[in-house]
Amino acid sequence: MSTSLNSPYHHGNLRQALLEAALIILEKEGEAGLGLRDLARAVGVSAAAPYRHFDSRAALLEALAVTGFQRFSAAMEAVASSNPADPMAAMGKTYVLFALSNANLFRLMFSPQLKKDGRPGLRMAADAAFDTLRHVVGGDMKTGRIKALAAWAKVHGLSILLLDGQIALRAGEDTEALIAEIIGSL
Amino acid sequence: MSTSLNSPYHHGNLRQALLEAALIILEKEGEAGLGLRDLARAVGVSAAAPYRHFDSRAALLEALAVTGFQRFSAAMEAVASSNPADPMAAMGKTYVLFALSNANLFRLMFSPQLKKDGRPGLRMAADAAFDTLRHVVGGDMKTGRIKALAAWAKVHGLSILLLDGQIALRAGEDTEALIAEIIGSL
DNA sequence: GAGGGATGTTGACATTGTTTACATGAGGGG
DNA sequence: CCCCTCATGTAAACAATGTCAACATCCCTC
Numbered sequence: 001m002s003t004s005l006n007s008p009y010h011h012g013n014l015r016q017a018l019l020e021a022a023l024i025i026l027e028k029e030g031e032a033g034l035g036l037r038d039l040a041r042a043v044g045v046s047a048a049a050p051y052r053h054f055d056s057r058a059a060l061l062e063a064l065a066v067t068g069f070q071r072f073s074a075a076m077e078a079v080a081s082s083n084p085a086d087p088m089a090a091m092g093k094t095y096v097l098f099a100l101s102n103a104n105l106f107r108l109m110f111s112p113q114l115k116k117d118g119r120p121g122l123r124m125a126a127d128a129a130f131d132t133l134r135h136v137v138g139g140d141m142k143t144g145r146i147k148a149l150a151a152w153a154k155v156h157g158l159s160i161l162l163l164d165g166q167i168a169l170r171a172g173e174d175t176e177a178l179i180a181e182i183i184g185s186l
Numbered sequence: 187m188s189t190s191l192n193s194p195y196h197h198g199n200l201r202q203a204l205l206e207a208a209l210i211i212l213e214k215e216g217e218a219g220l221g222l223r224d225l226a227r228a229v230g231v232s233a234a235a236p237y238r239h240f241d242s243r244a245a246l247l248e249a250l251a252v253t254g255f256q257r258f259s260a261a262m263e264a265v266a267s268s269n270p271a272d273p274m275a276a277m278g279k280t281y282v283l284f285a286l287s288n289a290n291l292f293r294l295m296f297s298p299q300l301k302k303d304g305r306p307g308l309r310m311a312a313d314a315a316f317d318t319l320r321h322v323v324g325g326d327m328k329t330g331r332i333k334a335l336a337a338w339a340k341v342h343g344l345s346i347l348l349l350d351g352q353i354a355l356r357a358g359e360d361t362e363a364l365i366a367e368i369i370g371s372l
Numbered sequence: 373g374a375g376g377g378a379t380g381t382t383g384a385c386a387t388t389g390t391t392t393a394c395a396t397g398a399g400g401g402g
Numbered sequence: 403c404c405c406c407t408c409a410t411g412t413a414a415a416c417a418a419t420g421t422c423a424a425c426a427t428c429c430c431t432c
Contacts (some may be wrong), residue, residue, distance in 0.1 A: 231411075232412050232413075233412090233413095234413080234414095235410080235413070238410055239410080
């Protein structure tokens with residue numbers, strides 16, 4: 001009953017395949033469009049198979065969000081370790097660009113649906129990501145804590161407003177330039 | 187206009203009753219917990235009745251979000267017309283406090299599920315709300331546009347980070363004081 | 373090579389949003 | 403006053419979804 005010679009009963013690495021396919025569907029269709037059955041079909045597996053690797057749809061989403069935070073962390077560390085002239089500005093730009101180029105993943109990371117109280121894994125991933133952020137931003141969290149929080153808020157808010165198309169670009173205006181300007185305006 | 191004691195076949199003003207009950211459920215259970223059937227039952231009406239007033243669940247949510255933006259606008263205008271010493275700071279504080287005291291409604295207003303491209307009503311309500319914001323913030327949108335956008339981003343981001351419990355309060359620290367500090371840090 | 377646990381399948385169930393056909397009743401024109 | 407009409411509500415059904423239980427298949431170890 002194999003549809004092809006190369007379709008073994010056991011997939012081999014289903015968990016990873018599910019996550020990868022889910023990421024693609026997520027970016028294309030949004031979180032609401034990511035159904036377990038569609039996902040299973042996309043990977044060529046039955047509808048119940050994902051439950052061998054994820055307790056529930058929410059757990060699958062949580063895993064996606066966790067990898068999102070890891071990628072986010074990686075991007076932040078990468079730009080920080082490149083020793084830019086203005087670290088804060090460079091990281092802010094990276095922050096916003098990450099949000100824009102991973103729109104639905106970014107939204108998922110901060111989705112209220114995954115109330116973090118019930119999902120320690122997600123909370124930990126988020127905290128880890130922001131810890132690296134804090135660490136790079138500076139040990140001056142004691143004296144400059146408020147300024148750091150303000151910068152964080154500004155960058156995060158800018159990401160979301162841009163994501164929602166709330167900030168209108170002017171004719172011939174470049175998104176990246178606008179980001180730089182806003183971040184630069186302290 | 188008399189709503190009789192015995193339950194009449196026709197509810198009287200179902201649309202309004204649905205919206206009010208929905209708001210309560212939304213704040214208590216979150217958007218995911220707001221099911222059409224539960225809502226109908228809460229109002230004492232059959233499961234299909236809401237469809238006489240809303241095309242779909244999404245339309246119901248849209249209507250909720252629209253009233254959210256209207257309340258938001260009202261709060262903004264109220265504080266602006268009170269002629270505070272520092273209008274920007276006062277409005278920023280109101281912005282964040284509105285988000286905190288209407289958590290799930292605020293989240294719904296900016297929910298990606300209601301992609302605004304397909305919902306002109308919501309887009310219009312949002313634009314109207316932010317127009318009053320822009321109007322009050324100043325006609326200096328020509329010269330100070332970047333600064334205004336930066337302030338908006340900061341306040342919006344602060345709202346969301348606080349909403350998600352992402353910003354940790356220190357021992358004995360007051361939320362409202364922290365908000366004021368962050369907003370004040372230009 | 374025989375079992376056992378991990379992994380995948382099939383079929384079913386409850387729930388949800390939604391639709392279709394029907395019931396009710398308020399209000400206006402004859 | 404009756405009747406007709408239309409807005410509004412109900413009941414019953416449908417498709418789709420997340421999820422689970424029972425069964426099948428295969429890899430690994432003793």
